[in-house]
Amino acid sequence: MDEAAAAPRRPARPAAARPSSGRATGRATLGSLAQSAGVAASTVSRALRGDARISTEVRARITALATEAGYTPNILARTLVLGRSGLIGLVLGPVENPFYAELLQQAVRLAADRGCRLLLLHAGPGPIEDATTEALLQYRVDGCLVSSAELSSRAAAICAANNVPLVMINRVAREHGSAVSCDNRAGAELLATLLLEAGHRRLAVVTGNAATSTGRERTEGFCQFVAAAGGDMPLLVTGGASHAAGFAAGQRIAAMPAAERPDAVFAVADILAMGVIDALREAGLAVPGDVSVVGMDGISLADRPPYRLTTVVQPLQAMVARGLDLLLAGIEQGAVAAPQERVLLRGTLRLGASARLPESGLPLTGSPAAALPAAE
Template sequence: MKESSLPVALDMPRGGRATVASLARRAGVATSTVSRALRNDPRISPEMRERIAALALEAGYTPNVLARSLVGGQSGLIGLVLGPVENPFYAELMQKAVAQAAARGWRLLLLHAGPGPIEDATAEALLQYRVDGCLITSAELSSRAAAICAANKVPLVMINRVAWEHGSAVSCDNHAAGALLADLLLRAGHRRLAVVSGNARTSTSTERAEGFARQVAAAGLPPPLALGGDNSHATGYQVGREIAAMSPGTRPEAVLGVSDILAMGVMDALREAGIGVPEAVSVVGIDGIGPARRPPYELTTVAQPLECMIERGLDLLQERMRGRPRAEEVVLLRGRLIRGRSARLPAEKPDRT
């Protein structure tokens, strides 16, 4: 039989899954030769690499990533911790993160999705699955979780959140986003303003609200009415009902939802109550999610530079995964204003370029 020919029946191990050892037996070579051939090691001849690749394909062989990590020291797995999946922002972030990680030869392992703090069990899973690093996109990092990761040298990078403890972060400039929207609303003549906040323990929510409030204070106006407390459409809707119940003389003229999903909830409740948006109340948000840009919302918002945030976050993670001593960093990227139809705003300045 020629070296490149393949047997009809494969010698499968017990349980039916092909392994490096079973492939080596069929090829009549050492297991190290098969391992190197599957990694395209140039020390193995092209003919042998082609033969073993064809044999592996016919056998349905898939590498055991966890076992390989015991030998090579890296698994190619990156842990991913998401915020509440009912918020379209996190679905968009996950899709882009998966694509960018795959382009680098990595796979993302979803470890947590939802509100609230990362449980210690999640941090321990980072070690059990031997992830090379972890992306935290929106969750409260407990002190215990941070300590476990730091002690075991698992690098962390937070995206869309500033890290309070162990780990670096890439975020939209949330203070600037809040200030930009406040300035626009003030220049349009709004004087009674409100902020609908999310979780007060998260940097994203507090920084956006702070940037908005500082700009209002700089204009010599009273602080914005503070409402909210949870980052969800349901919270925004409830706040919208509260605003709708106010008398026209006390009702806010403009409302910032610190996330698009909050702003969308406010808009739904106001319109259901017969209050025009933006005729009676202007509503703006921050995030730039797809659903908020479509009818019936057409929300005025500051879109986060999501592609760039993920790319920069993976860059930071890769540097740390390579074991290079690096100081922890916080990278802020500026968002982009999207003018919708949900707010009365000053006219755009003419382009002089």
């Protein structure tokens, strides 16, 4: 025999590599089920997927065998054939803002409802690395959900080139992809109306990260509405995207001479507003006694004492659901063919206790003309 004749070529490497990096031991496959059932693998596949052509008898035998063996189909192999992975890439913004944590939770749940799983590509501040973009392609994600300003246009181009649909949540679209966001202008106008009707005249805006469309829209919407209503141009105070940034802005506001100091502040994110309130109070100012503070987002922590923030709540669940549906539609039709939409959802006012209320009821649908009843 040739026991040792053909073997000694390169026995060392494979022999050493195999034992540890071996494949998962003994998980049931279509093939193994087929063997024990005495049928072909294709029959097992059809039986388990509910193909009507398989006799009830054989199907019963196979499903019994499958559950007994704890069989689970290998989605990766299926993806190879079907061209769909069921994977959705998720790029998450700075999680220090609880808004993104809440978004994450919704995304996981709603994606699961739709039979998809999320591949976490990035979380936190900073731009996404090239390795991340690569993973997006390597794992053949069907689409990508982005809720961060930091998706480089290069990454977007790569998605476009590879026919990966892209949906931005809480951001406007870049070159390629759809977007779902809250109607930031409308929300800002709602808050402006509220503050003006309550009699505030020296307004300020604590701005967000300059790179985010969300922050810009809120700032502009607020200012333009105030201007249209005949009010003075609000003071712009540089903020950011964290409690610390809001706190710093609040300190600067508190340090102003009382005569110039704003009597109402719109912080473009709840987490910022919380920082502003904390700084004002630490400086001995009362909120809403001396200064009214309002925010926007609707994070749950801001709804609690000691903030009880008056804010516009983003319809988070609806936003994520809409985003996923857009994504799935894009997957169905092919990213390039699908129309690229921009969806705006209206937020709802949540009255807290951080801002003075208008004495004469609530102007829930105020128009600029009616906003300043006695501003003549």
